[in-house]
Each structure stands twice: as C-alpha cells, then as structure tokens.
Amino acid sequence: MNRPRAARSPIAWVRANLFATPADAVITLALLLLLLWIVPPIARWAVIDATWTGETKAACDRGGACWAVVTARWRQMLAGFYPSNQLWRVGLAMLLLAAAVLPLAVSRWTRFILIAGPLGVAAAFAVLAGVGPLANVGTEYWGGFFLNVLIGVAGMMFSLPIGVLLALGRRSRLPVIKGLCVAFIEFVRGVPLITLLFMASVMLPLFAPAGASFDLLARALVVVTLFSSAYLAEAVRGGLQAVPESQRDAARALGLGPLRTTVLIVLPQALRISIPAIVNSFIGLFKDTTLLFVIALLDVMGVMRQALADYAWQGVDAEGYAFVGLVFFLACFGLSRWSAALERRRDRRPELERPLTEPA
C-alpha cells in the first residue's frame, strides 16, 4: 500500500526539504560548511594519503592512514592462528553457522530454530575442532573476526532454547520456578558482561577441583550463552504475551494438553512475533563479543591489540580501532536493516508469511 508519490524534480525536492524556511536555509548552509570542513581531511587521511601495504609502520610514510597494519595481518584478523592449510574448515564452519541462522530468515522454518540452530552450531564446532578424519585444532588457535561470529552465533543459538524456557518459567504458576527464573533474568540483566567474563575466567578455576581445566573458549561461550539467554527471555516473553488467551482456549477445547498447547500453538506464534527483537538482541550480543579479548581470547579485537602492541606497529592505534569499528558497523548495520525488514513483513502480513504448504 504505497502512497502514490508525485514525481518531483531534484530542485523542487531541495527547495521543499532543505530551504523551506529561512531557518531551514541557515541550518542547511551551516551543516554544509561543517561537512566541507570535516570530510576532506578525513578522506585525505583515510584514502588519498593512506598507505595500504607494508611490513612495518616504517612503510607508512605518506602522511595518511597506515592500513598496512590491517593488510599485513589480514589472515589473523579473519581467522586468528588457525592453520593455513585448514582454513577451508573455517569457511565450512561459517556456512554451517549461516545454515543454523536460516530459520530466522525464512518464516516457514521459524519453528525449527530451537533445534536447527543448536545443531548447526554444534556441527560448526565439530568441523573446527576436528572430528573423524579432520585433524584436531585446539581452541587456542581459533581467533579473529571468525571467532566473534562463532561466539556470537553460538551464544545466540544455544541461548534461544534457554531463553524460551526462562520466558515460560517466568510465566509459570509455580512460585519456585517463577522465582528462580525471575532471579536469574534480573541478575544477569543487572550485571555487565565484562564482569561475568572475568568471573568465569578468574573465579571458576578457584572453585574447580585441582587438575581440572576448563577450555577458555568453552568458558566464554557458557558465559555469553547465559548472558544472552536472559535478554532473549525478555524478547520471547513479549511474544508470549502477544498471543491471545483465546488461542489457548481453542487448543484446550480440542483436547491438547498444556505442553502440546505451548509447543504447537503458543510458541510458534510467539517466536514469530519476537524475531525482530531476537535479531536486535543478537546485534547487541555480537558487538559484545569484542569483550572476549579481556579474558585473553584472540578475537578480532584481541588480534588487533596484539598487532598494535608489536614494536613494528607502534602508533597506528587509530587505524587499528577504526578498522575493527568499521567491520562491526557494516555487519551490525546490515543486521539491523534485516531486522527492520522482518518487522515490516511481520506487521504487514501478520499471518500469511508462510507460502502455501500444498497446491490448492
């Protein structure tokens, strides 16, 4: 239902939107001057005078940005220290992660997300760590941007079922279950992720039996999963509340018990309603994965900090952080557009998203 828009010339558009009143004109001109003042120096630094390749900072002698720090270590930025001849496994793992997320994008498959998601992620882990004929690669070699994606998606997919259970528990009539769920959700939402990560990496070994060792990455994954599950629980709760009580009535009248009513009738509708909120929550989680470097994991931030600490790359911090920022911006901006599109689609055709199951 697009409103018909009158075709207008660019000049008319400029006049209507930028110079409608004298005040508008002043603001427009002021902003124009500001852009003229800011953009050219940035462009000169970032592009025109920039150095793109080189072995050390010394190669960057043109006065502009030193992107050589990125290009010299691009492989580490991408995949950490994963063995070069095994990099295809990283690619395969990425495909598996994409497959795990797919049910979020295709509404016909939404109801499979709780199973397909964790399974896809588990398969990705198996490929990366090595199963069957694949050689073992210890998690200490995993890193780079791929680690951010891996932890982000894995945390998301593992936390979704937990979040659903927490959301259901929060609506439970049993005070103990409800109390535990509320306590967990509110505790996690009230504590910064970085605190939980430190607690997991520093405190867990203190309590663990002597000789037991926990994989650092596994620990991080557990923390990220639990952290995310509290947020997802709230996203799913919103969806649960949006399913009208009359749907439960109809299910009960057909003789479906409480479990089947929840699994077959309420959850599929609630999940579909909460998908935009789930994706938004994922964006937050994905950005938070850059905190992994504080517990010495070599995610893209960790790799970058390692590079910047190298004597060869003294003084290129601005470039390094700008690059990491840009990568995350592109990924998250894309995700947020996608989430907005999902929301529009949901609101436009609340119930017709699924194509016909069979020919009429």
Next chain:
Amino acid sequence: MNRQVDEVTAALEITGLHKWFGQAHVLRGLDLAVQPGEKVCVLGPSGSGKSTLIRCVNGLEPYDDGRVLIQGADLAGQRRDAETARRKTGMVFQSFNLFPHLSVLENCTLAPIHVRKLKKADADARARTLLERVRIAEHASKFPAQLSGGQQQRAAIARALAMEPDIMLFDEPTSALDPEMVGEVLEVMADLARQGMTMLVVTHEMGFARQVADRVVFMDEGEIIEQGAPAEFFTAPKHERTRAFLSRIL
C-alpha cells in the same frame, strides 16, 4: 457401550451449577439436560451467563459447585473421566480462534494427529471430507487470515468436528460476523443439525432458534427463566422477563 445405555443416558446433564467470578455470582444453581440428538438454543441478554455456561460444559472454565455429566462421565471427576468427558464435546467460538500459523487443513488435523493419534494421511483425508461438508474444501491450504469471517467460522466448525465429538457447543458463532456472512454459517449448522448432531447453541439468531432448535432455553442473571419448544416459546412466553427480552429483540 451398547445402544440401550446411550438412549437412557443424557448427552449432557447439568445439575445445580454455580459459578462465581470474584463477587459476581454468574451461574446460580443451573439445571439443564440435553438428550442425544437434541438441539438446544440458549438465549438471553448479554451478561446472563450463557457463555460462561457453555465454557463450563467443556472445561474451559472451572465451576464452583454442581455437576456436569457428559454421557455420564463427570467433567470434574477423575482425570481420565474428565478427559473422556471433555473429548466428547466440540467447541465453536464467537471469534473463530483458528490457529493463524497453520493452514486450514492443518488446523483440522493438528488435534486428530496429536490427541487422537491418527496417522497424518488418515487425518488429512478426514479433514478434507469435513472441509467439503462445510463447503470450503478449495481453501484447505490457505491460512485463516486469507479467508472471510464466514469461511473462517466454517473452518472452525470443521476443526471441532474433526475430533468426532458427540456434542457440539456453539458460543455465539455468528456474533462476530458481517451480516452477509451469517447465513452461510447458520446453513452449515442447520446441516449438522439435520445429520443428527447433539447441539447446544448460545445465539442471538432467533430465526435459527425457531427453525432448528428442539428446545429453547432462556437465561437471565445466571438462571434458566423459561424453556420450551420454539413454537410455544416465541409465540406464548410465560415469564415476564422472557416477554421483555423478546419484545426488545424481535
């Protein structure tokens, strides 16, 4: 169960039914029996407790006192008894309450597959027959939102029938419909009545009550005020409140 028992046992027997919503006493010691094959229409002003009555009969609403027997099985009895009792009833809601995430066909096969444990192919075949009966076979693979109100309500009737209930309960099945769609739903219900289904219908459709019902029950303020055959009920109501009600709506 042999036929003889069926004939002596009422399809539905309600005795001394009481229901409170907080302080509000919405059902005040209601007695009602429906014989197998009988069609009973429940009339009454809004707030008279008609919908509550029907929701108590299929266990959607717990009641505070009294007994509801469905073919002799106590709705408030042992778990298994109650489950059997509930399974014998099919419910049609005012606002259809179809499952929006499932196709019309899936709406009709979900409970048969998961509750009656039918094979999918059998459930599909049965559902298609029922959809034919309510005249929306061609919409089987559409989603509820793609149908008109009348079509949705007919789908909801098919969905309830798919569980092979012995009694069909209708809670104002045409009240949420646009006037031009009321007819098609009433027609399907009249068909059902002709085929001998036991029906308890809460409705405002006086024409339907007059033509289809064996008995009309008039409720007000949680009590049955008057009941009788439609001819008698509509032409010579005995009670003052019945007369007032009929004069308002006729």
